[in-house]
Amino acid sequence: MNTRLLGFGRLLISAGRAMINSLSFELAGHIAYTGLLAIFPFLIFLAALAGFLGNAAGGLASMESMLNLLPQDVAKTLSPVIHEVLDSRDGGLLTLGLLGALWVASNGIDALRIALNTAYDIQEERPWWLIKLGSIGAIFVGGVVFLLLSVLVILGPVIWKGLLWLFPLGEADRWAFSTVRYTLATLVMLAGLLALHRWLPGRSLSLRSLLPGVLATTALWLLAASLFSVYVAKLGSYSATYGSLGGVIITLVFFYVSAVLFIFGAELNSALLRREKKKAENPPPAGPKALAGG
Template sequence: MIECWVHKLWYSPPMMAFRRLLKRIYLPGFGGVDLYQVLKFFVTGLLEGYLTTRAASISFSFFLAIFPFTIFLLTIIAYIPIDNFQSELIALLESVVPPKTWVAIDKTLTDIIQIRRGGLLSLGFLLALFFANNGVNAIITSFNATFHSIEIRTFFSQLRASIVLTVVLSIMFITSVTLVIFSETIIDRLEVLDIVSRFESQLLGFAQLIVVLALIFFSITLLYYYGPANRKEHRFFSPGAILTTFLLWLTSYGFASYVTDFASYNQIYGSIGTLIIILLWIYINAIVLLVGFELNASIVHARKTSSSEIELQQVKVSRKGDEKSVENSK
Protein backbone atom coordinates (compact mmCIF):
# COMPACT_ATOMS: atom_id res chain seq x y z
CA MET A 1 0.00 0.00 0.00
CA ILE A 2 2.75 2.43 0.99
CA GLU A 3 4.83 1.49 -2.07
CA CYS A 4 1.82 2.22 -4.26
CA TRP A 5 1.40 5.70 -2.80
CA VAL A 6 5.13 6.38 -3.08
CA HIS A 7 5.05 5.28 -6.73
CA LYS A 8 2.10 7.57 -7.46
CA LEU A 9 3.77 10.49 -5.70
CA TRP A 10 7.08 9.94 -7.50
CA TYR A 11 5.45 9.92 -10.94
CA SER A 12 2.94 12.67 -10.21
CA PRO A 13 3.11 15.74 -12.53
CA PRO A 14 4.53 18.09 -9.83
CA MET A 15 7.34 15.65 -8.96
CA MET A 16 8.16 15.03 -12.60
CA ALA A 17 8.30 18.79 -13.21
CA PHE A 18 10.54 19.17 -10.17
CA ARG A 19 12.91 16.46 -11.44
CA ARG A 20 13.08 18.14 -14.86
CA LEU A 21 13.99 21.39 -13.10
CA LEU A 22 16.78 19.69 -11.13
CA LYS A 23 18.16 18.17 -14.33
CA ARG A 24 18.58 21.67 -15.77
CA ILE A 25 20.58 22.97 -12.78
CA TYR A 26 24.39 22.77 -12.95
CA LEU A 27 26.19 24.07 -9.86
CA PRO A 28 29.87 25.14 -9.66
CA GLY A 29 32.15 22.35 -8.45
CA PHE A 30 29.82 19.57 -9.62
CA GLY A 31 32.02 18.72 -12.59
CA GLY A 32 29.41 19.41 -15.26
CA VAL A 33 26.88 16.99 -13.74
CA ASP A 34 23.30 18.14 -13.16
CA LEU A 35 21.93 18.53 -9.64
CA TYR A 36 19.44 15.68 -10.02
CA GLN A 37 22.12 13.05 -10.66
CA VAL A 38 24.20 14.23 -7.70
CA LEU A 39 21.21 14.30 -5.33
CA LYS A 40 20.17 10.82 -6.46
CA PHE A 41 23.52 9.32 -5.46
CA PHE A 42 23.80 11.58 -2.39
CA VAL A 43 20.48 10.46 -0.87
CA THR A 44 21.29 6.81 -1.65
CA GLY A 45 24.66 7.15 0.08
CA LEU A 46 23.09 8.71 3.18
CA LEU A 47 20.38 6.04 3.47
CA GLU A 48 22.42 2.95 2.61
CA GLY A 49 25.97 3.93 3.56
CA TYR A 50 25.78 3.01 7.30
CA LEU A 51 26.39 6.66 8.15
CA THR A 52 25.57 6.43 11.86
CA THR A 53 27.73 3.33 12.36
CA ARG A 54 30.74 4.99 10.75
CA ALA A 55 30.12 8.17 12.77
CA ALA A 56 29.95 6.14 16.00
CA SER A 57 33.36 4.63 15.24
CA ILE A 58 34.87 8.07 14.66
CA SER A 59 33.28 9.66 17.74
CA PHE A 60 34.39 6.85 20.05
CA SER A 61 37.99 7.09 18.83
CA PHE A 62 38.10 10.86 19.41
CA PHE A 63 36.30 10.53 22.75
CA LEU A 64 39.16 8.36 24.01
CA ALA A 65 41.61 11.12 23.05
CA ILE A 66 39.88 13.64 25.34
CA PHE A 67 41.23 12.21 28.60
CA PRO A 68 44.99 12.18 27.79
CA PHE A 69 44.58 15.54 26.03
CA THR A 70 42.99 16.96 29.20
CA ILE A 71 45.90 15.62 31.27
CA PHE A 72 48.33 17.21 28.82
CA LEU A 73 46.56 20.59 29.02
CA LEU A 74 46.37 20.53 32.82
CA THR A 75 50.04 19.54 33.10
CA ILE A 76 51.24 22.25 30.74
CA ILE A 77 49.42 24.91 32.81
CA ALA A 78 52.12 24.59 35.48
CA TYR A 79 54.69 25.84 32.94
CA ILE A 80 52.81 29.07 32.07
CA PRO A 81 54.98 31.96 33.38
CA ILE A 82 52.17 34.29 34.51
CA ASP A 83 51.89 35.42 38.12
CA ASN A 84 48.97 33.87 40.04
CA PHE A 85 47.66 32.29 36.84
CA GLN A 86 47.45 28.80 38.34
CA SER A 87 45.70 29.91 41.55
CA GLU A 88 43.20 32.06 39.63
CA LEU A 89 42.46 29.15 37.29
CA ILE A 90 41.82 26.84 40.24
CA ALA A 91 39.45 29.42 41.75
CA LEU A 92 37.64 29.68 38.41
CA LEU A 93 37.28 25.91 38.15
CA GLU A 94 35.98 25.71 41.70
CA SER A 95 33.25 28.22 40.88
CA VAL A 96 32.18 26.24 37.79
CA VAL A 97 32.43 22.62 38.95
CA PRO A 98 29.59 21.28 41.17
CA PRO A 99 30.58 21.29 44.90
CA LYS A 100 30.37 17.51 45.40
CA THR A 101 32.47 16.90 42.31
CA TRP A 102 35.02 19.54 43.35
CA VAL A 103 35.57 17.84 46.72
CA ALA A 104 36.53 14.65 44.88
CA ILE A 105 38.94 16.25 42.37
CA ASP A 106 40.28 19.24 44.35
CA LYS A 107 43.55 17.75 45.61
CA THR A 108 44.40 15.90 42.40
CA LEU A 109 43.62 18.86 40.15
CA THR A 110 45.51 21.34 42.32
CA ASP A 111 48.50 19.01 42.45
CA ILE A 112 48.61 18.62 38.65
CA ILE A 113 48.16 22.33 37.91
CA GLN A 114 50.65 23.75 40.43
CA ILE A 115 53.49 21.19 40.36
CA ARG A 116 55.59 20.73 37.22
CA ARG A 117 55.91 17.15 36.02
CA GLY A 118 57.88 16.62 32.85
CA GLY A 119 57.18 12.88 32.74
CA LEU A 120 53.41 13.30 33.02
CA LEU A 121 53.51 16.07 30.41
CA SER A 122 55.33 13.84 27.93
CA LEU A 123 53.07 10.87 28.66
CA GLY A 124 49.92 12.96 28.24
CA PHE A 125 51.20 14.38 24.96
CA LEU A 126 52.11 10.97 23.53
CA LEU A 127 48.81 9.38 24.59
CA ALA A 128 46.82 12.32 23.22
CA LEU A 129 48.72 12.09 19.93
CA PHE A 130 48.19 8.31 19.78
CA PHE A 131 44.43 8.42 20.36
CA ALA A 132 43.98 11.47 18.12
CA ASN A 133 45.80 9.55 15.39
CA ASN A 134 43.39 6.66 15.94
CA GLY A 135 40.52 9.11 15.45
CA VAL A 136 41.94 10.45 12.19
CA ASN A 137 42.62 6.87 11.10
CA ALA A 138 38.95 6.05 11.75
CA ILE A 139 37.95 9.04 9.59
CA ILE A 140 40.15 7.85 6.72
CA THR A 141 38.74 4.32 7.01
CA SER A 142 35.19 5.71 6.95
CA PHE A 143 35.96 7.80 3.88
CA ASN A 144 37.28 4.77 2.03
CA ALA A 145 34.21 2.68 2.99
CA THR A 146 31.60 4.97 1.47
CA PHE A 147 28.55 3.49 -0.26
CA HIS A 148 29.79 4.64 -3.67
CA SER A 149 33.15 2.86 -3.53
CA ILE A 150 35.29 0.81 -1.15
CA GLU A 151 38.99 1.61 -1.38
CA ILE A 152 41.75 -0.17 0.56
CA ARG A 153 44.98 1.56 1.45
CA THR A 154 48.14 -0.22 2.52
CA PHE A 155 48.86 -0.13 6.25
CA PHE A 156 51.89 2.15 5.98
CA SER A 157 50.21 4.45 3.46
CA GLN A 158 47.23 5.00 5.76
CA LEU A 159 49.48 5.32 8.83
CA ARG A 160 51.59 7.98 7.12
CA ALA A 161 48.52 9.92 6.01
CA SER A 162 46.87 9.73 9.45
CA ILE A 163 50.01 10.90 11.29
CA VAL A 164 50.57 13.87 8.96
CA LEU A 165 46.90 14.87 9.12
CA THR A 166 46.85 14.48 12.92
CA VAL A 167 49.81 16.81 13.38
CA VAL A 168 48.52 19.42 10.91
CA LEU A 169 44.95 19.33 12.24
CA SER A 170 46.18 19.52 15.85
CA ILE A 171 48.16 22.66 15.04
CA MET A 172 45.15 24.23 13.33
CA PHE A 173 42.86 23.23 16.22
CA ILE A 174 45.17 24.77 18.82
CA THR A 175 45.49 27.89 16.64
CA SER A 176 41.71 28.22 16.38
CA VAL A 177 41.13 27.76 20.11
CA THR A 178 43.93 30.20 20.98
CA LEU A 179 42.55 32.74 18.53
CA VAL A 180 39.04 32.48 19.99
CA ILE A 181 40.17 32.76 23.62
CA PHE A 182 42.80 35.48 23.35
CA SER A 183 41.12 37.56 20.64
CA GLU A 184 37.94 37.93 22.72
CA THR A 185 40.02 38.96 25.74
CA ILE A 186 42.02 41.47 23.70
CA ILE A 187 38.91 42.93 22.03
CA ASP A 188 37.16 43.35 25.39
CA ARG A 189 40.28 44.98 26.82
CA LEU A 190 40.56 47.41 23.90
CA GLU A 191 36.91 48.35 24.31
CA VAL A 192 37.32 48.95 28.06
CA LEU A 193 40.31 51.23 27.40
CA ASP A 194 38.28 53.14 24.76
CA ILE A 195 40.84 52.30 22.09
CA VAL A 196 38.11 50.95 19.84
CA SER A 197 34.41 51.76 19.70
CA ARG A 198 31.60 49.28 20.20
CA PHE A 199 31.04 49.07 16.45
CA GLU A 200 34.75 48.48 15.78
CA SER A 201 34.87 45.73 18.42
CA GLN A 202 31.93 44.04 16.70
CA LEU A 203 33.79 44.25 13.38
CA LEU A 204 36.85 42.67 15.01
CA GLY A 205 34.65 39.93 16.44
CA PHE A 206 33.18 39.29 12.99
CA ALA A 207 36.69 39.17 11.49
CA GLN A 208 37.67 36.65 14.17
CA LEU A 209 34.68 34.48 13.21
CA ILE A 210 35.67 34.61 9.53
CA VAL A 211 39.26 33.57 10.32
CA VAL A 212 38.09 30.67 12.51
CA LEU A 213 35.65 29.49 9.82
CA ALA A 214 38.45 29.71 7.24
CA LEU A 215 40.68 27.52 9.45
CA ILE A 216 37.85 25.01 9.88
CA PHE A 217 37.19 25.00 6.13
CA PHE A 218 40.86 24.45 5.33
CA SER A 219 41.08 21.61 7.90
CA ILE A 220 38.07 19.87 6.36
CA THR A 221 39.51 20.42 2.89
CA LEU A 222 42.73 18.67 3.92
CA LEU A 223 40.75 15.71 5.30
CA TYR A 224 38.58 15.37 2.21
CA TYR A 225 41.51 15.61 -0.19
CA TYR A 226 44.22 13.55 1.54
CA GLY A 227 41.94 11.09 3.36
CA PRO A 228 40.51 9.06 0.43
CA ALA A 229 42.67 6.47 -1.28
CA ASN A 230 41.53 7.67 -4.74
CA ARG A 231 42.75 11.22 -4.15
CA LYS A 232 43.09 12.04 -7.85
CA GLU A 233 39.32 11.79 -8.30
CA HIS A 234 38.66 14.48 -5.67
CA ARG A 235 39.28 18.21 -5.97
CA PHE A 236 41.12 20.15 -3.28
CA PHE A 237 38.36 22.75 -2.80
CA SER A 238 35.07 20.89 -2.89
CA PRO A 239 31.34 21.53 -2.38
CA GLY A 240 31.39 18.97 0.43
CA ALA A 241 33.88 21.05 2.43
CA ILE A 242 31.68 24.13 2.04
CA LEU A 243 28.59 22.19 3.13
CA THR A 244 30.39 20.69 6.14
CA THR A 245 31.74 24.06 7.29
CA PHE A 246 28.26 25.56 7.16
CA LEU A 247 26.68 22.56 8.93
CA LEU A 248 29.37 22.57 11.64
CA TRP A 249 28.70 26.23 12.35
CA LEU A 250 24.94 25.59 12.33
CA THR A 251 25.07 22.52 14.59
CA SER A 252 27.53 24.19 16.98
CA TYR A 253 25.21 27.16 17.34
CA GLY A 254 22.19 24.91 17.84
CA PHE A 255 24.06 22.65 20.23
CA ALA A 256 25.21 25.66 22.27
CA SER A 257 21.57 26.68 22.63
CA TYR A 258 20.73 23.14 23.74
CA VAL A 259 23.50 23.12 26.33
CA THR A 260 22.03 26.23 27.97
CA ASP A 261 19.61 23.75 29.58
CA PHE A 262 22.57 21.77 30.89
CA ALA A 263 21.76 22.60 34.53
CA SER A 264 18.59 20.49 34.47
CA TYR A 265 20.40 17.89 32.36
CA ASN A 266 23.14 17.71 34.98
CA GLN A 267 20.59 17.23 37.78
CA ILE A 268 19.26 14.13 36.04
CA TYR A 269 22.55 12.46 35.10
CA GLY A 270 24.93 13.98 37.64
CA SER A 271 28.58 14.67 36.75
CA ILE A 272 28.47 12.10 33.96
CA GLY A 273 26.17 14.51 32.12
CA THR A 274 29.25 16.45 31.00
CA LEU A 275 30.69 13.35 29.33
CA ILE A 276 27.36 12.61 27.65
CA ILE A 277 27.21 16.15 26.27
CA ILE A 278 30.78 15.94 24.92
CA LEU A 279 30.23 12.52 23.33
CA LEU A 280 26.97 13.68 21.72
CA TRP A 281 28.69 16.79 20.32
CA ILE A 282 31.51 14.70 18.82
CA TYR A 283 28.99 12.24 17.35
CA ILE A 284 26.98 15.01 15.67
CA ASN A 285 30.15 16.53 14.19
CA ALA A 286 31.24 13.10 12.91
CA ILE A 287 27.90 12.69 11.11
CA VAL A 288 28.26 16.17 9.59
CA LEU A 289 31.81 15.33 8.45
CA LEU A 290 30.59 12.17 6.71
CA VAL A 291 27.62 13.97 5.12
CA GLY A 292 29.98 16.43 3.43
CA PHE A 293 32.22 13.63 2.19
CA GLU A 294 29.20 11.72 0.85
CA LEU A 295 28.39 14.78 -1.25
CA ASN A 296 31.90 14.74 -2.75
CA ALA A 297 31.70 10.97 -3.34
CA SER A 298 28.29 11.42 -4.99
CA ILE A 299 29.72 14.03 -7.36
CA VAL A 300 32.56 11.67 -8.31
CA HIS A 301 30.12 8.79 -8.80
CA ALA A 302 27.73 10.91 -10.89
CA ARG A 303 30.62 12.20 -13.00
CA LYS A 304 31.82 8.64 -13.68
CA THR A 305 28.29 7.48 -14.54
CA SER A 306 27.76 10.44 -16.87
CA SER A 307 31.09 9.79 -18.62
CA SER A 308 30.23 6.09 -19.04
CA GLU A 309 26.84 6.94 -20.56
CA ILE A 310 28.44 9.40 -22.99
CA GLU A 311 31.04 6.81 -24.04
CA LEU A 312 28.28 4.21 -24.51
CA GLN A 313 26.30 6.60 -26.71
CA GLN A 314 29.42 7.34 -28.77
CA VAL A 315 30.01 3.62 -29.25
CA LYS A 316 26.40 3.12 -30.39
CA VAL A 317 26.65 6.04 -32.83
CA SER A 318 29.95 4.68 -34.16
CA ARG A 319 28.44 1.22 -34.67
CA LYS A 320 25.44 2.67 -36.53
CA GLY A 321 27.83 4.62 -38.75
CA ASP A 322 29.82 1.47 -39.52
CA GLU A 323 26.63 -0.46 -40.33
CA LYS A 324 25.49 2.26 -42.74
CA SER A 325 28.91 2.27 -44.42
CA VAL A 326 28.72 -1.50 -44.91
CA GLU A 327 25.21 -1.22 -46.39
CA ASN A 328 26.27 1.55 -48.77
CA SER A 329 29.28 -0.44 -49.93
CA LYS A 330 26.98 -3.33 -50.79
Protein backbone atom coordinates (compact mmCIF):
# COMPACT_ATOMS: atom_id res chain seq x y z
CA MET A 1 0.00 0.00 0.00
CA ASN A 2 2.83 2.40 0.86
CA THR A 3 4.48 1.59 -2.45
CA ARG A 4 1.29 2.46 -4.32
CA LEU A 5 0.91 5.73 -2.44
CA LEU A 6 4.54 6.58 -3.13
CA GLY A 7 4.06 5.82 -6.82
CA PHE A 8 0.91 7.95 -6.93
CA GLY A 9 2.74 10.82 -5.21
CA ARG A 10 5.56 10.62 -7.74
CA LEU A 11 3.00 10.65 -10.53
CA LEU A 12 1.43 13.85 -9.18
CA ILE A 13 4.84 15.46 -8.77
CA SER A 14 5.74 14.52 -12.34
CA ALA A 15 2.50 16.04 -13.65
CA GLY A 16 3.00 19.20 -11.56
CA ARG A 17 6.62 19.60 -12.68
CA ALA A 18 5.55 19.20 -16.31
CA MET A 19 2.91 21.92 -15.85
CA ILE A 20 5.53 24.32 -14.52
CA ASN A 21 8.10 23.53 -17.19
CA SER A 22 5.60 23.87 -20.05
CA LEU A 23 4.18 27.18 -18.77
CA SER A 24 0.79 25.53 -18.29
CA PHE A 25 -0.38 28.08 -15.72
CA GLU A 26 0.26 30.89 -18.19
CA LEU A 27 -1.52 28.89 -20.90
CA ALA A 28 -4.47 28.42 -18.51
CA GLY A 29 -4.81 32.20 -18.38
CA HIS A 30 -5.02 32.27 -22.17
CA ILE A 31 -7.67 29.53 -22.11
CA ALA A 32 -9.71 31.38 -19.47
CA TYR A 33 -9.63 34.67 -21.39
CA THR A 34 -10.36 33.03 -24.74
CA GLY A 35 -13.06 30.84 -23.23
CA LEU A 36 -14.86 33.82 -21.69
CA LEU A 37 -14.78 35.61 -25.03
CA ALA A 38 -15.95 32.48 -26.85
CA ILE A 39 -18.99 31.77 -24.66
CA PHE A 40 -21.15 34.58 -25.98
CA PRO A 41 -20.51 33.93 -29.70
CA PHE A 42 -21.36 30.31 -28.96
CA LEU A 43 -24.63 31.49 -27.41
CA ILE A 44 -25.38 33.50 -30.55
CA PHE A 45 -24.77 30.40 -32.65
CA LEU A 46 -26.86 28.27 -30.29
CA ALA A 47 -29.77 30.74 -30.42
CA ALA A 48 -29.66 30.82 -34.21
CA LEU A 49 -29.40 27.04 -34.50
CA ALA A 50 -32.23 26.50 -32.00
CA GLY A 51 -34.48 28.89 -33.91
CA PHE A 52 -33.58 27.27 -37.22
CA LEU A 53 -34.43 23.81 -35.86
CA GLY A 54 -37.64 25.03 -34.25
CA ASN A 55 -36.37 24.35 -30.72
CA ALA A 56 -35.87 27.88 -29.43
CA ALA A 57 -36.64 26.91 -25.84
CA GLY A 58 -34.10 24.12 -26.02
CA GLY A 59 -31.05 26.39 -26.03
CA LEU A 60 -32.26 28.22 -22.93
CA ALA A 61 -33.07 24.95 -21.16
CA SER A 62 -29.60 23.58 -21.93
CA MET A 63 -27.90 26.66 -20.54
CA GLU A 64 -30.08 26.64 -17.43
CA SER A 65 -28.95 23.08 -16.80
CA MET A 66 -25.31 24.10 -17.25
CA LEU A 67 -25.72 27.05 -14.85
CA ASN A 68 -26.93 24.67 -12.13
CA LEU A 69 -23.48 23.05 -12.14
CA LEU A 70 -21.60 26.36 -11.82
CA PRO A 71 -20.83 28.22 -8.58
CA GLN A 72 -23.63 30.59 -7.61
CA ASP A 73 -21.60 33.77 -8.12
CA VAL A 74 -20.46 32.69 -11.59
CA ALA A 75 -24.01 31.70 -12.56
CA LYS A 76 -25.34 35.09 -11.39
CA THR A 77 -22.88 36.84 -13.68
CA LEU A 78 -23.56 34.74 -16.77
CA SER A 79 -27.30 34.16 -16.38
CA PRO A 80 -28.58 37.65 -17.38
CA VAL A 81 -26.41 37.75 -20.49
CA ILE A 82 -27.37 34.19 -21.46
CA HIS A 83 -31.08 35.02 -21.20
CA GLU A 84 -30.61 38.24 -23.14
CA VAL A 85 -28.78 36.53 -26.00
CA LEU A 86 -30.97 33.45 -26.22
CA ASP A 87 -34.22 35.44 -25.96
CA SER A 88 -33.27 37.61 -28.97
CA ARG A 89 -33.88 35.12 -31.76
CA ASP A 90 -33.13 37.28 -34.75
CA GLY A 91 -33.25 35.52 -38.11
CA GLY A 92 -30.40 37.72 -39.26
CA LEU A 93 -28.10 35.69 -37.06
CA LEU A 94 -28.01 33.00 -39.75
CA THR A 95 -25.86 35.22 -41.95
CA LEU A 96 -22.33 36.56 -41.87
CA GLY A 97 -22.86 37.42 -38.20
CA LEU A 98 -23.29 33.73 -37.43
CA LEU A 99 -20.12 32.86 -39.34
CA GLY A 100 -18.26 35.48 -37.34
CA ALA A 101 -19.67 34.07 -34.11
CA LEU A 102 -18.54 30.59 -35.14
CA TRP A 103 -15.04 31.86 -35.92
CA VAL A 104 -14.66 33.66 -32.59
CA ALA A 105 -16.12 30.75 -30.60
CA SER A 106 -13.72 28.36 -32.33
CA ASN A 107 -10.80 30.30 -30.80
CA GLY A 108 -11.71 28.76 -27.44
CA ILE A 109 -11.40 25.30 -29.00
CA ASP A 110 -8.04 26.30 -30.50
CA ALA A 111 -6.76 27.26 -27.04
CA LEU A 112 -7.76 23.84 -25.66
CA ARG A 113 -6.01 22.14 -28.59
CA ILE A 114 -2.77 24.01 -27.90
CA ALA A 115 -2.92 22.94 -24.25
CA LEU A 116 -3.50 19.28 -25.14
CA ASN A 117 -0.77 19.18 -27.79
CA THR A 118 1.64 20.74 -25.28
CA ALA A 119 0.70 18.32 -22.49
CA TYR A 120 0.90 15.22 -24.68
CA ASP A 121 4.07 16.48 -26.43
CA ILE A 122 2.42 16.25 -29.84
CA GLN A 123 3.80 18.20 -32.76
CA GLU A 124 0.94 19.64 -34.80
CA GLU A 125 1.46 18.78 -38.47
CA ARG A 126 -1.99 19.47 -39.92
CA PRO A 127 -2.51 22.60 -42.08
CA TRP A 128 -4.03 25.58 -40.28
CA TRP A 129 -7.21 25.57 -42.37
CA LEU A 130 -7.92 21.95 -41.48
CA ILE A 131 -7.37 22.72 -37.80
CA LYS A 132 -9.73 25.68 -38.00
CA LEU A 133 -12.39 23.63 -39.77
CA GLY A 134 -12.08 21.07 -37.00
CA SER A 135 -12.58 23.76 -34.34
CA ILE A 136 -15.64 25.16 -36.12
CA GLY A 137 -16.97 21.62 -36.53
CA ALA A 138 -16.51 21.03 -32.79
CA ILE A 139 -18.57 24.16 -32.05
CA PHE A 140 -21.30 23.01 -34.44
CA VAL A 141 -21.41 19.49 -32.98
CA GLY A 142 -21.38 20.96 -29.47
CA GLY A 143 -24.38 23.13 -30.33
CA VAL A 144 -26.34 20.19 -31.71
CA VAL A 145 -25.50 18.07 -28.63
CA PHE A 146 -26.63 20.93 -26.37
CA LEU A 147 -29.98 21.04 -28.14
CA LEU A 148 -30.41 17.27 -27.98
CA LEU A 149 -29.65 17.31 -24.25
CA SER A 150 -32.15 20.12 -23.81
CA VAL A 151 -34.90 17.62 -24.67
CA LEU A 152 -33.92 15.63 -21.59
CA VAL A 153 -33.76 18.80 -19.49
CA ILE A 154 -37.22 19.91 -20.62
CA LEU A 155 -38.69 16.43 -20.19
CA GLY A 156 -37.24 16.04 -16.68
CA PRO A 157 -40.03 17.92 -14.84
CA VAL A 158 -42.64 16.33 -17.12
CA ILE A 159 -41.35 12.86 -16.23
CA TRP A 160 -41.39 13.78 -12.53
CA LYS A 161 -45.02 14.95 -12.71
CA GLY A 162 -45.91 11.72 -14.46
CA LEU A 163 -44.25 9.70 -11.72
CA LEU A 164 -46.12 11.70 -9.07
CA TRP A 165 -49.38 10.93 -10.83
CA LEU A 166 -48.60 7.20 -10.97
CA PHE A 167 -46.88 6.71 -7.61
CA PRO A 168 -47.11 8.39 -4.18
CA LEU A 169 -43.55 9.72 -4.15
CA GLY A 170 -42.11 11.77 -1.29
CA GLU A 171 -39.35 14.35 -0.82
CA ALA A 172 -36.68 11.65 -0.62
CA ASP A 173 -37.75 10.40 -4.05
CA ARG A 174 -37.52 13.95 -5.42
CA TRP A 175 -33.96 14.16 -4.07
CA ALA A 176 -33.13 10.82 -5.71
CA PHE A 177 -34.58 12.00 -9.03
CA SER A 178 -32.51 15.21 -8.87
CA THR A 179 -29.43 13.13 -8.05
CA VAL A 180 -30.00 11.03 -11.16
CA ARG A 181 -30.29 14.18 -13.31
CA TYR A 182 -27.06 15.65 -11.90
CA THR A 183 -25.33 12.29 -12.35
CA LEU A 184 -26.35 12.27 -16.00
CA ALA A 185 -25.04 15.84 -16.37
CA THR A 186 -21.72 14.74 -14.85
CA LEU A 187 -21.52 11.79 -17.24
CA VAL A 188 -22.18 14.13 -20.16
CA MET A 189 -19.37 16.38 -18.93
CA LEU A 190 -17.04 13.38 -18.66
CA ALA A 191 -17.94 12.25 -22.18
CA GLY A 192 -17.33 15.77 -23.52
CA LEU A 193 -13.88 15.90 -21.91
CA LEU A 194 -13.04 12.49 -23.36
CA ALA A 195 -14.07 13.72 -26.80
CA LEU A 196 -11.84 16.81 -26.47
CA HIS A 197 -8.82 14.76 -25.36
CA ARG A 198 -9.45 12.22 -28.10
CA TRP A 199 -10.03 14.39 -31.18
CA LEU A 200 -8.50 17.80 -30.57
CA PRO A 201 -4.76 16.91 -30.42
CA GLY A 202 -2.74 16.30 -33.56
CA ARG A 203 -2.57 12.60 -32.76
CA SER A 204 -5.32 10.38 -31.33
CA LEU A 205 -4.64 8.47 -28.11
CA SER A 206 -6.47 5.44 -26.79
CA LEU A 207 -9.49 6.01 -24.56
CA ARG A 208 -7.89 3.87 -21.86
CA SER A 209 -4.89 6.16 -21.67
CA LEU A 210 -7.12 9.26 -21.55
CA LEU A 211 -9.63 8.12 -18.93
CA PRO A 212 -7.52 8.67 -15.74
CA GLY A 213 -6.88 12.34 -16.44
CA VAL A 214 -10.46 12.95 -17.55
CA LEU A 215 -11.79 11.36 -14.36
CA ALA A 216 -9.37 13.46 -12.29
CA THR A 217 -10.43 16.67 -14.06
CA THR A 218 -14.13 15.89 -13.62
CA ALA A 219 -13.81 15.05 -9.91
CA LEU A 220 -11.58 18.04 -9.15
CA TRP A 221 -13.82 20.39 -11.14
CA LEU A 222 -16.93 19.29 -9.23
CA LEU A 223 -15.02 19.81 -5.97
CA ALA A 224 -13.76 23.22 -7.11
CA ALA A 225 -17.26 24.28 -8.16
CA SER A 226 -18.57 23.32 -4.72
CA LEU A 227 -15.81 25.13 -2.82
CA PHE A 228 -15.59 28.21 -5.03
CA SER A 229 -18.79 29.81 -3.71
CA VAL A 230 -17.60 29.21 -0.15
CA TYR A 231 -14.25 30.85 -0.95
CA VAL A 232 -15.90 33.88 -2.53
CA ALA A 233 -18.34 34.27 0.37
CA LYS A 234 -15.77 33.86 3.14
CA LEU A 235 -12.48 35.10 1.75
CA GLY A 236 -13.12 36.87 -1.54
CA SER A 237 -13.43 40.67 -1.66
CA TYR A 238 -13.80 41.11 -5.41
CA SER A 239 -16.54 43.73 -5.16
CA ALA A 240 -14.46 45.87 -2.84
CA THR A 241 -11.43 45.58 -5.13
CA TYR A 242 -13.02 45.65 -8.60
CA GLY A 243 -16.37 47.34 -7.95
CA SER A 244 -19.00 46.57 -10.61
CA LEU A 245 -16.50 44.32 -12.42
CA GLY A 246 -16.39 41.94 -9.44
CA GLY A 247 -18.74 39.42 -11.05
CA VAL A 248 -16.69 39.36 -14.26
CA ILE A 249 -13.46 38.87 -12.29
CA ILE A 250 -15.01 36.03 -10.28
CA THR A 251 -16.10 34.35 -13.52
CA LEU A 252 -12.66 34.80 -15.08
CA VAL A 253 -10.96 33.34 -11.99
CA PHE A 254 -13.26 30.32 -12.09
CA PHE A 255 -12.49 29.86 -15.79
CA TYR A 256 -8.79 30.00 -14.93
CA VAL A 257 -9.16 27.32 -12.24
CA SER A 258 -11.14 25.17 -14.67
CA ALA A 259 -8.42 25.58 -17.31
CA VAL A 260 -5.72 24.59 -14.82
CA LEU A 261 -7.67 21.43 -13.94
CA PHE A 262 -8.20 20.66 -17.63
CA ILE A 263 -4.45 20.89 -18.30
CA PHE A 264 -3.66 18.93 -15.14
CA GLY A 265 -5.77 16.02 -16.40
CA ALA A 266 -3.81 15.99 -19.66
CA GLU A 267 -0.48 16.21 -17.83
CA LEU A 268 -1.53 13.37 -15.53
CA ASN A 269 -2.27 11.20 -18.56
CA SER A 270 1.05 12.21 -20.06
CA ALA A 271 2.88 11.26 -16.85
CA LEU A 272 1.17 7.86 -16.89
CA LEU A 273 2.18 7.35 -20.53
CA ARG A 274 5.80 8.25 -19.71
CA ARG A 275 5.80 5.78 -16.82
CA GLU A 276 4.41 2.99 -19.01
CA LYS A 277 6.98 3.75 -21.70
CA LYS A 278 9.79 3.67 -19.15
CA LYS A 279 8.59 0.30 -17.83
CA ALA A 280 8.45 -1.10 -21.36
CA GLU A 281 11.99 0.10 -22.11
CA ASN A 282 13.38 -1.06 -18.75
CA PRO A 283 11.49 -4.22 -17.70
CA PRO A 284 12.09 -5.43 -14.12
CA PRO A 285 14.74 -8.12 -13.72
CA ALA A 286 13.49 -11.69 -13.85
CA GLY A 287 13.00 -13.44 -10.51
CA PRO A 288 14.93 -16.53 -9.35
CA LYS A 289 12.20 -18.89 -10.59
CA ALA A 290 12.22 -17.39 -14.05
CA LEU A 291 16.01 -17.64 -14.22
CA ALA A 292 15.86 -21.27 -13.15
CA GLY A 293 13.28 -22.03 -15.81
CA GLY A 294 10.55 -22.78 -13.24
